[in-house]
Every structure is written in C-alpha cells, then in structure tokens.
Amino acid sequence: MNLELTVTQQALKEEFSHFVEAELQPYANDYDKQGAIPMALIQKLGAQGYLGATIPTHYGGRGMDQLSYGLLNEEIGKACSSTRSLITVHSSLTAETLLRCGSKAQKEKWLPLLATGNKLAAFGLSEPTAGSDTTSIKTSYLETEDGYLLNGVKKWITFAQIADLLVIIATGEQGITAFLVERNTPGLTIQPIDGILGTRASMLGEIHLKDCLVPAENILGKKGWGLPQVVNTALDNGRYSVACGSLGIARACLEDSIHYAKNRVQFGQLLKDHQLIKQKITNMVTEVKAATLLCRNAGYLRDKKDPNSIIQTSIAKYYASRIANTIAGDAVQLHGALGCHDSMSVQRYFRDAKVMEIIEGTTEIQQILIADHSIASLSSIL
Template identity: 80%
Template structure:
C-alpha cells in the first residue's frame, strides 16, 4: 500500500494551503471572538468548490477523491475549526449523504445548490436529551394524507443559524426516519446558541419544530431506516472530516510551538535548546505523524470503497481527536502565559481540540466501536 500523495493531490494541498494562508488564517481569531463566519468567506469557499469538494462534476462539484478531501479538512482545520465544521456538516454529513441515499429528484434539486454554497445545509440529530444515544431521540413524525408532521427540538446543530436545508431525524410508528426540511417551513424556528467552549464561530442553533408539515417527497431514505441508512452514513463521513481536522489542529500547534521555541529565550538560552522542550517537540512530531498515517489510510480505503474503511475511519477519529487534545495542551504549556491569551491562536486550538473528542461520535463511542470490532476479528483491524 502506497500512501504517498500523487502529483494531483500534492497540487491540491498547495492550493488549499495558499487559500488558508491568505483568506482564513489572518482572520480566524477574529471569527472566534465575534462568534460567526462572514458570508464573504462562505462565498469564497463555494466559489473554490470546497463546499462541493467530493460531489460529481455533474452537480457542480469538484469530484475530489477522499484523500484530497482529507487534505482539505486538514488544511482548513489547521487555521479555523469553525470553518472546517461548515465543511463537515454541509459536505460530509449532508451533501455526501444525499448523494448516497437521496432520490433522483432530491439530488437534482439540492446538490447543485449545495455544491456552490448557494444553499447551506445542516444535520439535525442531537437533542437536549439525546447525543451519543442516537436511538433515544424524541422528535416525532406523524404520517398525514400528503406527507408528514414533525414535532420536537434539535440542539447543538452546527450552522443552524444560516442553513437553508436541514436533515431532521425523527421517531415514529415505523421507527427512526430522516427528512429533508427547508428553513422556510412553517413551524420551524431556530434559536442561536452561544457560550460554546470551542468552534465558537460555528453558529450553533436550537431547532424547534412545531407541527411542521413535510411533503411526502422530502422523505429521506426509507421509513424506519433513519439510523441504518442516513445517520450511520453521515457520521462515518463526518468522522473522517473531523479526524483530518483534528490532525490540522495538532499540526498547527506543533508548527507554532517550534517557531516559538526558536525565538523565545529562557534561563539564558533559547527554548529549543532545553532538553524538556525537545522532549515535548519529539512527542508532538511522533503523534502528528501517526495520526497523519491513520487519516491517510482511512482516506485510501474510503476511495477503494473497502468495507474496512468504516472501522479505520473510527480509529483515525479516535486517535486524532485525542492526540489533538494532548498536543494543544502541551503547546499551551510550552507558550506559558502567552498560550492562554487570545492574542495568539494556541488558546483557540486548545478549546477547539476538546470539541473534536465530542462531535461525530464521542471518544467513548469510538472506544466501544473499536473494541467490539477488534474482539470480533482482530485481523480486520491490523
């Protein structure tokens, strides 16, 4: 197995880095402080094709392979996890899932809009009393003569404040089912959520559904198959995006720490010459390299549509998110008081990294998945 980047993938990485350096990194701290991403940036993401990165060209997408898509998430994640969160929920959770399970009419209607960013999408799964316990959702649907009626509350929904289209997962007589719900649906309201620890510009919202009538053609997937079809596909896609984004956070912490160690003097010498600092940097480099290989391997298997890609994606998300937390903490420690101040990005990376362990399946959920899979057949993991 050759995990080296192709010439095309390397060229895309350089493209992504150039965009991040000029359009994102200089402003990311400001976005975090103001609590939103400006529409101007979202339009630039759409114009570059980054919001439809993996969608076929027939729908206006860039038809990127999964390894390239991972590089996009890594590079954007290295500058702004809130912006990477938009890529995750809009592209991985929603657009890719519509591509997989949507009807021809749903694809033709929504994918061209999502590919360009003309419409933004969000994924409504979590609720006030249901996060990792996806089977415990309380939002309900009832069958009507010409469609469905939805009632309930969705919480912690990334970019709910700006999304035009929501995937809403609800419980009914025929089991858990998913629906495509447009923002202007009567009875749908969004309440902004503030005070989040990290990814503060990801424009979280609480979605209230009060007797929302959904036309029959907006059923998403089969009735009763909301978890098996829609949620599992979306979360698998999202875990890959988050894994690569976590890698980006860790790499940024490492690079900032090395730059700081080369210039900061302490006890008569540069930090880089202190043995304990060398130890920290060596550990960071090792962990970043290991996470990079796990992410690259997951992308490689996803491109092959190998069934093993699902558990390998969980492994990548599990390791990369935990690793990002550890490295961000070490980076704060290395920077001292400066690392705790919002004049630099380290404190933001530290806060964002913790969120990565919670979203798209918590660390504990990944542990259960990996352990169960390993017990069932160790050879498929190794």
Template identity: 45%
Template sequence: MSTVAGLEPDAVLASVRAFVDTEVAPHAEEWDQAERLPRSVLDRIGELGLWAPFLPVEVGGAGLDMVTLGRIHEEVARGCSGLRSMLTVHGMVSWAVGRWGTDVQQERWLPHLIKGEKFGVFALSEPDCGSDASADGTLAEQDGTDWVINGHKTWITGGQVADLLLVFARTGPGMSAFLVPSDAEGVEITPIPNMMGIRSSMAADIVLRDVRVDADALLGPQGWAAGTIMTGALDLGRYSVACGSVGIIQACLDACVSYTSKRSVKDGRLRDLQLIRRKISDMVTNVRAARMLCEHAGRLKDSGDPAMIMAAWVAKYHASTAAVAAANDAVQIHGANGCSPYYPVARMYRDSKIMEIIEGSTELQQTTIAEEAYREVA
C-alpha cells in the same frame, strides 16, 4: 484562485493551503471572538468548490477522492476548526442527498449545496439523548400525503445560517430522514452562545413545531434511515473530524516551533531546553501517525472497503486525543501567553477538546474499538 475541479491532488492542496494561509488563519481569532464566520469566507469556499468536492463531476462536484478530501479538511482546520466544522456538516448533507436523493430532490438541492448557495445542516442530536438515535424523541407523522414533524434538535453546527435541515425523526418503529427548508413554518432557530470551542461554527438549537412538509421531503425509504443515511453520513463526518484533528496538531506544532525559536530564556532560546524538545518531538510523531491513519481510512473509503468504518473510528480516536495532548503542551510551552487571546494556542486548546466529544466521544470509541478487537480474536 479558481475552483479545485479538474486539478491534480497536489495542486488542489496547494490551492487550499494558500487560501488558508492568506484568508483563514489570519482572521481565525477574530471569528472565534465574534462567534461567527463572515459570509465572504463562506462564499470563497463556494468559489473554490470546497463545499462538496467529493461529489461526481456529472452533478457539479469535483470528483475528488477521500484522501484528498481529508487533506483539505486538515488544511482548513489548521487555520480554523470552526470553518472545518461547517465543511463537515454541509458535506454530510450533500453526501446524503447525492447518495439517497430522488431526481427531484437532487435537482432541487444539489446545485445549490455544491456551490454553497444553500447551507445544509445535520439535525440529529437532541437535548436529552445527544446523538443516541435509539432515544430520538423527534416524531414525524403522516397527514394525508404530507408529514408533520415535532421535535427539538440541539448542538446543530451551522444552524444559525442553515437553509436546509436534514432532520432525523421517528416514523413508527423506525427512523426516517427529511429534507426540511429552514424557512418552513414552525421551524425555530436559536443561536447557542459562548461555546467552549469551535465558536465560529454558529451552532444553534432548532425546534420543530408542527412543521409540515410534503412527501418529496422524505429522503430514502421510510423507517430506513438509521442504518443507511445516518450511518453513512456519520462515517463521513467522523473521518472529517479525524482529519481536522490532524490540522489542530499541525497548527500547534507550527505555533510552538515558531514561538520557541524566538523566545529567550536564561542564556539561550526556549527551543534549546530538552523538555521543550520532547514536547515538540511528540507533536511531530503524533501528527504523522494521525495523518497516516486518516489516509488509510480514506483509501479504504475510496475502494469501497467496509473496513473503512473501523479505520475511521481508530483514526478519529487517535487524532482527537493527540490533538488534546498537543494543544495542552502548546499552551504549557507558551506559558501565560498561551492563556491569552493574543496567541492561537488558547483557541486550539478549546477547539481540541470538542474533537474528543463530537462524532463519537473518546469513551464510545474506546468501547467500540476494543469490541472489534475481541470480535476479531473470536
């Protein structure tokens, strides 16, 4: 399989689907138990051109539209949510550099990010405030023309293999973004073991102690990152998580249809029981509804419509909660087998819960979506 660049959307998805079926899904349990992804699969993502395929062809991307990107992330999550998470955060960093980077920054980082030669991570969350940017405790202070950064970031997806950190830090009253090489003096990376879900995403704690970077590390205008770089990247991440949740529902559906078609109970098959069919029908309906919500958000993003922001919130809310419901039913359908490491639904159950927390918790989404409804009526 060659890169997706130059292919029509249907051909792109067929290529990705084949990749997931042959090189991802069969190994997802192994990667989950090992709590890491092999370098070989990360390299294959680069060979296929999937790290940042939405970037323009002129800079080395594939110029893919958002709807196709969403379907790619759905397919990858169908096989392994940990790998999809890696695509998400790396894509967020690549988007930020492509959108806000200077010529020097883009020349230095974009070719490597697009090919996957350098892995980028989104360093926002902190131990005492999560992703609440208003409470961010990381500080960056000027020292001549340099910046000195001190802080502690946590739950950083891909942090164990990071080459480039997109670090958000306070610079006076505002928030700024910095491109920090992971091998900079003062950067300490510690793996986070025994995650409940997306275990193979290689999450890490990252401490920055007097990390010195030059002026070229500042991404975008000083003090301006909260409403621009951070918001734009999080919108992309939220969309990816929504699409990834669709992939989890589809994986649960596929697993349950296969299992109930083979499993015998009393004088028939498990698939013949009405309560089983109710659960299957719920999965079918939810996966189609969630996919349509994601496609709607993707089309709005492609057209530059600001309504995409709320559409992504709605898509992520529905898809993530539906993924939890599907995974819960999938484990129930599998019975004791669903609690074992021998069937993928146990992993899907753990992964689905993470979807309700990352890129905006379910409760935050409920509050935001309801507030928008009141605003529209007013």
C-alpha cells in the same frame, strides 16, 4: 500500500494551503471572538468549490477523491476549526449522505445548490436529551394525507443559524426516519446558541419544530431506516472530516510551538535548546506523524470503497482527536502565559481540540466501536 500523495493531490494540498493562508489564517481569531464566520468567506469557499468538494462534477461539484478531501479538511482545520465544521456538516454529513441515500429528484434539486454554496445545509440529530444515544430521540413525525407533521427540538446543530436545508431525524410508527426540511417551512424556528467552549464561530442553533408539514417526497432514504442508512452514513463521513481536521489542529500547534521555541529565550538559552522542550516537540512530531498515517489510510480505503474503511475511519478519528488535545495542551504549556491569551491561536486550538473528542461520536463511543470490532475480528483491523 503506498500512501504517498499523487501529483494531483500534492497540487490540491498546495492550493488549499494558499487559500487558507490568504483568506482564513489572518482572521480566524477574530471569527472566534465574533462567534461567526462572515458570508463573504462562505461565498469564497463556494466559489473555490470547497463546499462541493466531493460532489460529482455533473452536479457542479469538484469531484475530489476522499484522500484529497481529507487534505482539504486538514488544511482548513489548521487555521479555523469553525470553518472546517461548516465543511463537515454541509459536505460530509449532508451532501455526501444525500448523494448516497437521496432519490434522483432530491439529488438533482439540492446537490447543484449545495455544491456551489448557494444553499447551506445542516444535520439535525442531537437533542437536549439525546446525544450519543441516538435511539432515544424524541422528535416525532406523524403521517397525514398531506405528508408528515414533525414536532420536537434539535440542539447543538452546527451552522443551524444560517442553514437553508436541514436533515431532521425523527421517530414515528414506521421507525426512525430522516426528512429534508427547508428553512422556510411553517412551524420551524431556530434559536442561536452562544457560550460554547470551542469552535465558537460555528453558529450553533436550537431547532424547534411545531407541526412542520413535510411532503412525503422529502423522506431521505427509506422510511424507518433513518439510523442504519442515513445517520450511520453521515456519521462515518463526518468522522473522517473531523479526524483530518483534528490532525490540522495538531499540526498547527506543533508548527507554532517550534516557531516559538526557536525565538523565545529563557535561562540564557533558546527554548529549543532545553531538554524538556525537545521532549515535548519529539512527542508532538511522533503523534502528528502517526495521526497522518491513520488519516491517509482511512482516505485510501474510503476511495477503494473497502468495507474496513468504516472502522479505520473510527480509529483515525479516535486517535487524531485525542492527540490534538494532548498536543494543544503541550503547546499552551510551552507558550506559558502568552499561550493563555486570546491574541495567540494556541489557546483557540486548545479549546477547539476538546470539541473534536465529542462531535461525530465521542471518544468513548469510538472505544466501544473499536473494541467490539477488534474482539470480533482483530485481523481485519490490524
């Protein structure tokens, strides 16, 4: 299997890198402190086609393959995990899921708007008492003559503060079902959530639904198939985005650590010449290389629409998010007291990396999925 980038993919990687260096990297620490990313940046992401990266061109997207999309998440993740989280929730969780599960009318209405960033989307699954246990959601729907009444609370919803379209997962007599809910729906209110450990600019919100009337044509996918059809599709898409974003965090920490080690003098010699620093850098390089191969492999299989891409995406997310934490911790340690100050990006990477082990399926959930799959069919994984 050849995982070398094509000429087109390499050109896209360079494009992404130039955009990040000019428009994102210099300002990411400020966004973290402010707790928000500016609309001007979101508009630039839309103009570049990054909010519609994988949406087909006939809907106004850029029609990127999955491996290229992974590179986009990696490059943006290197600079700002909050901005990458917008790509994840808007594109991976919502737009790609809508592309797969939506009706023709839903796709024709929403995908052109999402592709350009004229409308922003968020995915409402988590609740105050329901996280990894998706079957225990309490948000409810009740069928009426005019449509469906939604009631409940969604929490920790990324970019809910500014989203125009919300996918709401609710339970009712016909089983768990997904609904497309517009922001201006009567009875829907959104409260900002502050104080998060990492991805502080991801504009989290708590969504309250009180007798929100949603028309029947806003059901996403089949009624009662909200978990196996919509949620599982969305989480698989999101895990790939987060895996590649985690790889970006790890790479950024490695690059910052090497730069610092080449310039910082301690005990009469540069840090790079100390044996224990060489050990840290060696471990970082090896882990980044391994995570790169896992992410590229997942992207390659996703492009082939190989059924094994789902478990390989879980493996990539599991490994990349874990090594992002390890490498970020080592990067802070290598930088010493300076690494703990908010003038340095490594402290932000350290906080952001922890979030990567929680979102789109925790490390423990990935362990269950990977172990169960391995016990059933080890050869299909290896």
